[in-house]
Structure formats: structure tokens, C-alpha cells
Amino acid sequence: MWTRAGMTDYVKAGKIRMLAVSNGQRRSEQLPDVPTFAEAGLRNYDVTAWAGLVVPAGTPLPIVEKLAAAAAKAVSSASFRAHVAKGGGTILASSPAEFERTHAFSFRCRARDPASRGVPPPLRQP
Numbered sequence: 001m002w003t004r005a006g007m008t009d010y011v012k013a014g015k016i017r018m019l020a021v022s023n024g025q026r027r028s029e030q031l032p033d034v035p036t037f038a039e040a041g042l043r044n045y046d047v048t049a050w051a052g053l054v055v056p057a058g059t060p061l062p063i064v065e066k067l068a069a070a071a072a073k074a075v076s077s078a079s080f081r082a083h084v085a086k087g088g089g090t091i092l093a094s095s096p097a098e099f100e101r102t103h104a105f106s107f108r109c110r111a112r113d114p115a116s117r118g119v120p121p122p123l124r125q126p
Helices: 004-012 061-075 078-086 096-109
Strands: none
Touching: 061 078, 061 096
């Protein structure tokens, strides 16, 4: 599998056709005409790479909220957004609760038996 960043120029030049992107429920900012996996019919599948801040269980809510506010400020800066876009990424800033739901969904997508969730097996190359 190649990264979206490495394929974007080829897609825009019409040299390859990208069938779908794994970008959560949002289309890629770099390739807005390419559907998401969900739009392409794979509704229970996502292999989005993500990054986030985690804290130990039981961390007091005021500390979590303070870290979340600092992170939101950092990812909204123009220089950070440009850096992420250059690498083919999309910023999906969220609340701590939304991050927790996304994190749990990501692990379910990588379960040992994805077929049980309606996810087809990976395409095999000859």
C-alpha cells in the first residue's frame, strides 16, 4: 500500500485513479473528488493513521481539558496545517471524547476477524 502523499501528484495528473481514501468520514483535502471508504461501500472499515495525546486513566478532567485546549491551538496554526498537508495528511481536531471513540473504532477495524464486521479480505496481488 502506498501513502496518499506519494500518490497525490499521480492522481491529479490522471496517471492513476484512486478508488477511495481512508480518511475517517471526511474526504481528503488534497483529493476532494476521491470518495472515502465509507462512500465506496466499506462502511465499517477505516485504516486512517492518527496521532493524539493520551494521558493515564484517572487524570483529572481539568488537566485533560487544559491539554486538549493547548493541542487544539497548536493544530490550528497555519504552519502546522501546511506541514501536515504537505505530507498528505488532514487534521481532524476533536474533543477528548471524540478521540476516544475514534481510537476505539480504529482498533475494531484492525480486529483479528474483520470479516465478522462485513469487511472484505485484502486484495491479493498475483
